[in-house]
Amino acid sequence: MDIRSQVSMVFHLDKCLGCHTCSVACKNIWTDRKGAEYMWWNNVETKPGTGYPTKWEDQGIYKGGWEKVGGAISLKGAGKQKGLLNIFHNPNMPVIDDYYEPYTYQYLDLIESPAGDDQPTARPVSLITGKPIDIKMGPNWDDDLGGSPDFARNDPNLKDLSPAEQEAMFQLERMAFFYLPRICNHCLNPACVASCPSGAIYKRGEDGVVLINQNVCRAWRMCVTACPYKKTFYNWHAGKSEKCILCYPRIESGQAPACMHSCVGRIRYLGVVLYDADRIHETASVAEQDLIDHHMSMLMDPFDPAVIAAAKANGIADSTLHAAQSSPVYKFVKEWGLALPLHAEFRTLPMLFYVPPLLPVMAAVKEVSHREQEGKLSSVAKTWDDSWLYDTSTEELWGAIDQARFPLKYLANMLSAGDEARIKDPLKKLMAIRIYRRWKTVGDISQQKALDALGDAGYTPEMADAIYYLTSLAKFDDRFVIPAAHREHAIEMLEYTGDNRGNAGFGFKAGTMQRGM
Amino acid sequence: MSWLNNFLFVALPYVAVVIFCVGAVYRYRASGFQYSSLSSQFLEGRGSYLFSMLFHWGILILFIGHLVTFLFPAMTLAWHSDPVRLIIDEIVALALGLGVLIGLAGLLVRRISHPRLWVVTSRMDLMIELLLLAQIVLGLWTALGYRWGYYWFAADLSPYLWSVVKLNPQIEAVSAMPVVIQAHVVGAFIILGMIPFTRLVHFLVAPFHYLWRRQQLVMWYWDRKRVRDPGAGWTETRPGNN
Numbered sequence A: 001m002d003i004r005s006q007v008s009m010v011f012h013l014d015k016c017l018g019c020h021t022c023s024v025a026c027k028n029i030w031t032d033r034k035g036a037e038y039m040w041w042n043n044v045e046t047k048p049g050t051g052y053p054t055k056w057e058d059q060g061i062y063k064g065g066w067e068k069v070g071g072a073i074s075l076k077g078a079g080k081q082k083g084l085l086n087i088f089h090n091p092n093m094p095v096i097d098d099y100y101e102p103y104t105y106q107y108l109d110l111i112e113s114p115a116g117d118d119q120p121t122a123r124p125v126s127l128i129t130g131k132p133i134d135i136k137m138g139p140n141w142d143d144d145l146g147g148s149p150d151f152a153r154n155d156p157n158l159k160d161l162s163p164a165e166q167e168a169m170f171q172l173e174r175m176a177f178f179y180l181p182r183i184c185n186h187c188l189n190p191a192c193v194a195s196c197p198s199g200a201i202y203k204r205g206e207d208g209v210v211l212i213n214q215n216v217c218r219a220w221r222m223c224v225t226a227c228p229y230k231k232t233f234y235n236w237h238a239g240k241s242e243k244c245i246l247c248y249p250r251i252e253s254g255q256a257p258a259c260m261h262s263c264v265g266r267i268r269y270l271g272v273v274l275y276d277a278d279r280i281h282e283t284a285s286v287a288e289q290d291l292i293d294h295h296m297s298m299l300m301d302p303f304d305p306a307v308i309a310a311a312k313a314n315g316i317a318d319s320t321l322h323a324a325q326s327s328p329v330y331k332f333v334k335e336w337g338l339a340l341p342l343h344a345e346f347r348t349l350p351m352l353f354y355v356p357p358l359l360p361v362m363a364a365v366k367e368v369s370h371r372e373q374e375g376k377l378s379s380v381a382k383t384w385d386d387s388w389l390y391d392t393s394t395e396e397l398w399g400a401i402d403q404a405r406f407p408l409k410y411l412a413n414m415l416s417a418g419d420e421a422r423i424k425d426p427l428k429k430l431m432a433i434r435i436y437r438r439w440k441t442v443g444d445i446s447q448q449k450a451l452d453a454l455g456d457a458g459y460t461p462e463m464a465d466a467i468y469y470l471t472s473l474a475k476f477d478d479r480f481v482i483p484a485a486h487r488e489h490a491i492e493m494l495e496y497t498g499d500n501r502g503n504a505g506f507g508f509k510a511g512t513m514q515r516g517m
Numbered sequence B: 001m002s003w004l005n006n007f008l009f010v011a012l013p014y015v016a017v018v019i020f021c022v023g024a025v026y027r028y029r030a031s032g033f034q035y036s037s038l039s040s041q042f043l044e045g046r047g048s049y050l051f052s053m054l055f056h057w058g059i060l061i062l063f064i065g066h067l068v069t070f071l072f073p074a075m076t077l078a079w080h081s082d083p084v085r086l087i088i089d090e091i092v093a094l095a096l097g098l099g100v101l102i103g104l105a106g107l108l109v110r111r112i113s114h115p116r117l118w119v120v121t122s123r124m125d126l127m128i129e130l131l132l133l134a135q136i137v138l139g140l141w142t143a144l145g146y147r148w149g150y151y152w153f154a155a156d157l158s159p160y161l162w163s164v165v166k167l168n169p170q171i172e173a174v175s176a177m178p179v180v181i182q183a184h185v186v187g188a189f190i191i192l193g194m195i196p197f198t199r200l201v202h203f204l205v206a207p208f209h210y211l212w213r214r215q216q217l218v219m220w221y222w223d224r225k226r227v228r229d230p231g232a233g234w235t236e237t238r239p240g241n242n
């Protein structure tokens, strides 16, 4: 047992508003620079949709992540042989147009144009060339299912759905969507690290943050291909790759990362998880249907004396162990079994977990008879001419999940490597909590029914209360349990981050960042 | 003319080597951040595939060929005593040279014809690209005009280069060579001296160590086995990788 600690995350998708505050917070701090304009270390995409960069989930195109070859795993599009042979030209790398060409507008023209018959306009100009461009795509071009059929209908997660099911999803009356906020997952088996020929990318032992050393990166661009989540980005101006740094200077000083701190929906949780590093390789190599269970079983119980002893032998501080014991992430992922990793089949063992969205899944559009409908509604309610009903009733305990207006298969493709039973489990649990709270607050459900629902989901009322608290009422310190950085052991932790006198800028001792030669 | 020959074949090589060594080390230490291949594939896409491959593989193999002939002239002569091998190698080298020419010219056209690439092109980039182009043309001219280079390189040029290495330059042979070959030699020294100040530095940091490193890299700020040991002094728990 080789116990290590990882700063890990949970995003509660039911709570995300799609407001993009997180993305903007991140952009303002880290990527508002030349060459990084197109980068969104944090982005929020509408699902169904093709995402950012376009169709990133389709590894047939981008060749990201690991694939199982026989009993072992190897990188799909990079690695020692493929990477070095393709070093002069990387055929699987996304190019700027797969993201979008960054642009701004010539706002000054609005003010400075000479008087004339027409209103002046602010023309869009490329932030790369400075020349006027026709905008073809921008960040979140398909937000809220906007854009055109080119986006949502090309979602790679629709692959196993029958044409009828797909059609049903996109009928106007049934249209549903949710948001998927994404940052780097700070994986346990990171493809980006394994693919870097220079060895510039590394995982920090103490907290598991994955970083790119800008002084060692030589722009071989293999990480851009290898990361299946497309969360390493190539800075075309600096000639270096960059990625989400989990705001480590903030974490080291006890603050939540900017995206999490600013999250309006309070969907984000961050905390320490202890894991067994001896089992990384074995776990990443198991059969696809076992991936999630093995991944979960690597996350160790922070109250287990054997785990604590092993952690101490590995130099993990008491403060970190305490943080692990009150970690909201451990609760959501292990104790309550509510959160799943995104696209486990990429085999990078991501350490960002998602509570699947219940709302669009639960309610169903049903065809009902007029009489039935009228009977349900009060006399003052409007009755419709057609016979469709947006039904959020919970008469049958679990029926609504199967008849969801979002095919389960779709969510399963995203969050449980295609296994519908696996995604049903957290949905059922979420539903149980909802029924329980309905009994408590509204009272139109019987206590027996509420407790039955909890029992079916394997919860006690105490657990249900705790889940409700952490989901809905949790304060800042409940949502972010950040371990101390212990700089008394490692003053070097911030050595390169511009805190020395005479340093300028972030991460460099010499001047500002200059493009090389 | 002897002063010119002395300058080109005695002074220039030493100056070039010194500038190359001192410049490369200095720039690496002063601004290691700038050591990058500065790839522009991201802005342009698939168009560079053929040209980039032709250029890089071609120049890599030709460079190794030159190096081997310089370092092991006797071996080269012995190997090429068989005319079949000589002819095959001659054709291979010529083909590679043509490949490099096509690749380099293609890359130049690509760079000029994509407005996006202008913003990542410096004057130095163009200068070194044109120099390389001239060097490749001279090389091809040599290959076509003065056949059986494996012989005369090994017999005449290699001893000259070795005499430079041994700090006792003997320039008779090279002074008597045709102007085209002399220009090729001088071009090589100029490019060598310019490397530290151009994007070509990326070949100095070619990632061969990738072949034998472990795939995953984990870095620790302290020695985790010792950090909780009350007996360990704090200086001992400073890790090596910082």
Ligand code: SF4
Pocket (backbone or CB within 6 Å): A183, A184, A185, A186, A187, A190, A191, A192, A193, A210, A226, A227, A228, A229, A230, A231, A232, A243, A348
């Ligand atoms: S999400 Fe991508 S960039 Fe982040 S650690 Fe995993 S493989 Fe690396």
Ligand code: SF4
Pocket (backbone or CB within 6 Å): A015, A016, A017, A018, A019, A020, A021, A022, A023, A044, A179, A181, A262, A263, A264, A265, A266, A267
């Ligand atoms: S700030 Fe929070 S609620 Fe808003 S889009 Fe980002 S994750 Fe969703």
